[in-house]
Amino acid sequence: MAFDSFGAFMVMGGHGPYVWACYFVFFLLMGATTLWSLRQRRFVIAQQRRRMDAAPVRDSTPAGASFTRIDPSRD
């Protein structure tokens, strides 16, 4: 150990706030990046599942002419 006591370890000879602030922000941001990436993955999988659940319905609509009026989009 480079320190005599746990208190000395926390204080770090007066540099404690600097050192601990850095480590706190480091773990906070790395953790947030990890969580965000995991959530994104879950989100994409859920999105693809929804798309797949919706797809067969579209396939089962009868092919051929229909006379319903379709409004063309304006964008």
Add this chain to the structure above:
Amino acid sequence: MWQIFHKLGSPKWFFGIASTLMPWLLWAGVAMLAVGIGWGLAFAPQDYLQGNSYRIIFIHVPSAFLAQSVYIMMAVAGLVTLVWRMKLADVFVKSVAPVGAVLTFLALFTGAVWGKPTWGTWWIWDARLTSMLILLFLYFGVIALGAAISDEKSSARAVAVLVLVGVVNIPIIKYSVEWWNTLHQPATFKLTEKPSMPPEMWVPLLLSVLGLYLIFGWLACLRMQTEILAREGRTRWVKELVQAQGN
């Protein structure tokens, strides 16, 4: 050789390889980073000049190191995108750019906090710090440009060009401490020389650099898989995979 190259370009093949590698990358990375940081914080000797504030080095150097090598990897992938039109290369660039931005921010933040007790100032517009700030803006530019163009192919090409133009900043960051007068200390690790630190300091530092590298590898695999799932939604293997994941 060409067969490997073709396989590498196949998202399906990559997805499988990434799934096998990911647990190893994550756990080896976490273990190495934990040992490196634990050793550096509690056991490495105090610096005779800077006291204990130097212990920030065990996260500052890994972040800065990764921030630059991630950019170099992106540039290589950008070149591959432009020359061979490989989809996976663009998937890589888009997936890792936010991670690179986070790492660059961390390098800047830990550097600023370290600078206060060591140099007496949080920030100074010297070459090393300014070129790192430019790297952060380059990452932001890559992310914004990629998000702004919806067509996959044009977006891939535009981003690749931006990444390649920005790579000129990397040697500027690297040699800024030698070309200009700066407050920043010279590089800790050089390929040609022995480190200027005793082994009790540089071994934990090397461990945390390697650990963060492996964790980055895990994050890159995870994010690339997500990007592939989003892009290849129409292929049969993704459909089967999504169905298997949900049950």
